[in-house]
Amino acid sequence: xxxxxxxxxxxxxxxxxxxxxxxxxxxxxxxxxxxxxxxxxxxxxxxxxxxxxxxxxxxxxxxxxxxxxxxxxxxxxxxxxxxxxxxxxxxxxxxxxxxxxxxxxxxxxxxxxxxxxxxxxxxxxxxxxxxxxxxxxxxxxxxxxxxxxxxxxxxxxxxxxxxxxxxxxxxxxxxxxxxxxxxxxxxxxxxxxxxxxxxxxxxxxxxx
Amino acid sequence: xxxxxxxxxxxxxxxxxxxxxxxxxxxxxxxxxxxxxxxxxxxxxxxxxxxxxxxxxxxxxxxxxxxxxxxxxxxxxxxxxxxxxxxxxxxxxxxxxxxxxxxxxxxxx
Numbered sequence: 335x336x337x338x339x340x341x342x343x344x345x346x347x348x349x350x351x352x353x354x355x356x357x358x359x360x361x362x363x364x365x366x367x368x369x370x371x372x373x374x375x376x377x378x379x380x381x382x383x384x385x386x387x388x389x390x391x392x393x394x395x396x397x398x399x400x401x402x403x404x405x406x407x408x409x410x411x412x413x414x415x416x417x418x419x420x421x422x423x424x425x426x427x428x429x430x431x432x433x434x435x436x437x438x439x440x441x442x443x444x445x446x447x448x449x450x451x452x453x454x455x456x457x458x459x460x461x462x463x464x465x466x467x468x469x470x471x472x473x474x475x476x477x478x479x480x481x482x483x484x485x486x487x488x489x490x491x492x493x494x495x496x497x498x499x500x501x502x503x504x505x506x507x508x509x510x511x512x513x514x515x516x517x518x519x520x521x522x523x524x525x526x527x528x529x530x531x532x533x534x535x536x537x538x539x540x541x542x
Numbered sequence: 543x544x545x546x547x548x549x550x551x552x553x554x555x556x557x558x559x560x561x562x563x564x565x566x567x568x569x570x571x572x573x574x575x576x577x578x579x580x581x582x583x584x585x586x587x588x589x590x591x592x593x594x595x596x597x598x599x600x601x602x603x604x605x606x607x608x609x610x611x612x613x614x615x616x617x618x619x620x621x622x623x624x625x626x627x628x629x630x631x632x633x634x635x636x637x638x639x640x641x642x643x644x645x646x647x648x649x650x651x
Contacts, residue, residue: 387590397612399567402591404613408569409587437588440554446592 337378339363344372346529348388348447355386355424365424367415383429387411387421387437390450411437421454441537448534455527459520466516475513482506545625548600549633557583558593559619559627565606567614568594602626 345351355365360383363376370418392398396418403413406425416426425437469475482488484498543563551559554575554639561574574587585593594617597603602623606616619627 387588397615401615405568405572405591406587408614409572411587428569437586439584439586439589443589443592526632 338366339376339378341374341376342372343374345532346526348390352386352388355385355426359384359386359426365414365426368420368422368424371422385435386424386426388424389437390421390447390454391423392454393418406437415483427438441540444533445517446513448530448537452527452534455523455530459523459527462516462520462523466520469513469516480506480509480513523534543600543623545622545629548602548626549630551626551630553595554583554585554589555597556627558585558590558597559602559623559630562603562617562619562623563627565616567611567616567619569614571617572648597623 343354345354358365358376360381362379362381364379364382364384365374365386366377367375369375391402393402399416399418403416403423406413411425414426416423427435429435436444438447457500482499482502484502487495487498487502490498548573557575557578558571561571566574568587568590575585576582581647586641594603598605598617601620603617604620606618
């Protein structure tokens with residue numbers, strides 16, 4: 335019987351993601367696809383010692399992606415359900431005892447992978463800037479109106495205060511979340527960008 | 543682009559350009575580099591793909607028009623690429639000629 339299982343996970347490091355996939359295969363769970371970057375679908379099978387490597391690339395032309403995947407397959411790597419328009423490409427091969435296996439043969443090209451990710455995060459951040467500024471400009475977000483709006487709330491006492499305070503709290507949370515979400519997304523992308531940029535610098539510094 | 547600005551080349555880039563004096567596809571380049579270097583230089587596919595991408599952007603190599611197998615595109619040197627590898631060859635030959643009497647007390651011809 336062929337059973338599938340799904341796991342949701344988000345990684346901030348290629349190396350950790352690769353190690354996790356290798357551990358899954360050791361348990362007999364082999365990756366068959368990744369959707370949206372965080373939904374991992376596995377097929378249950380025999381435990382295997384695999385090496386997983388992830389590359390970060392974007393292809394606009396199908397023939398470019400076909401050429402890319404074929405080059406890896408010719409060199410003994412299988413690609414897990416390649417799809418044009420995805421960014422992460424998952425490759426695996428059987429682990430050979432005592433042999434270091436990688437899809438990169440120098441530190442520079444390995445650092446380039448992290449730089450491509452950092453660059454992508456930066457580009458993903460840019461469209462949010464005008465949206466956020468426009469929301470401010472047309473008054474959709476006003477910092478003065480994000481908090482509690484009940485007139486005289488802070489002068490109220492005891493039960494009356496708590497009743498109004500608790501009644502309004504869900505609305506405040508919604509307003510803050512709505513007004514802040516573009517900012518939070520931007521900060522998140524900025525964080526990804528910085529993290530992968532620093533990772534690339536670290537890999538480069540290991541160059542002998 | 544000034545070919546002088548692209549040298550010196552890395553060893554991997556030199557081997558790739560050297561291989562492309564004849565038309566080859568990606569995996570063909572990988573095998574050829576391995577043979578030429580006596581199995582010392584093993585280009586991994588991610589590294590080779592990135593290098594080919596860069597060389598294409600620098601216009602040192604180009605795709606052959608014939609696309610009989612689109613999954614294995616065939617590359618060849620451009621005129622600029624040929625100029626670059628010849629410049630690098632001359633540069634290294636010069637280095638060897640200068641170094642030989644100093645390091646091994648012999649003049650190479």
